[in-house]
Amino acid sequence: MIYPREKHSFLSGEKPVMHLNFDSMADFPDLVKDYGLDKAAPGSDAFCVDTGDLYILRADTGEWEVL
Numbered sequence: 001m002i003y004p005r006e007k008h009s010f011l012s013g014e015k016p017v018m019h020l021n022f023d024s025m026a027d028f029p030d031l032v033k034d035y036g037l038d039k040a041a042p043g044s045d046a047f048c049v050d051t052g053d054l055y056i057l058r059a060d061t062g063e064w065e066v067l
Contacts, residue, residue, distance in 0.1 A: 002027055002034070005047060015041040018057075024050040028064075031055070037062045 001023050008016035018040045022031055031046055035057070042059030055064040 002031055002046070015039060016044075017041045018044040018046075020044070020046040022046055022048055024048065032064060035064075 003021055005019045005021045008018050010016050015037075018035060020031070020035065022028065025048060028048070035044070035046070037057065037059075040057055042057055044057040046055045046057075046064060047053075048055070053066045055066050057063075058065050
């Protein structure tokens, strides 16, 4: 399951910077499918509860990359 970690912030009325949690890597494909650059601003982040990894949505590639 993917769910917000805190309230999203908006920059100049653009797409929101999202702060998400997801339960396990089984949810990662849904993160990629449902929260790409078309819906979320670059710099959005997603924390995997199961692994403890933090992912950032990159502006240059449009992909979620683990830090």
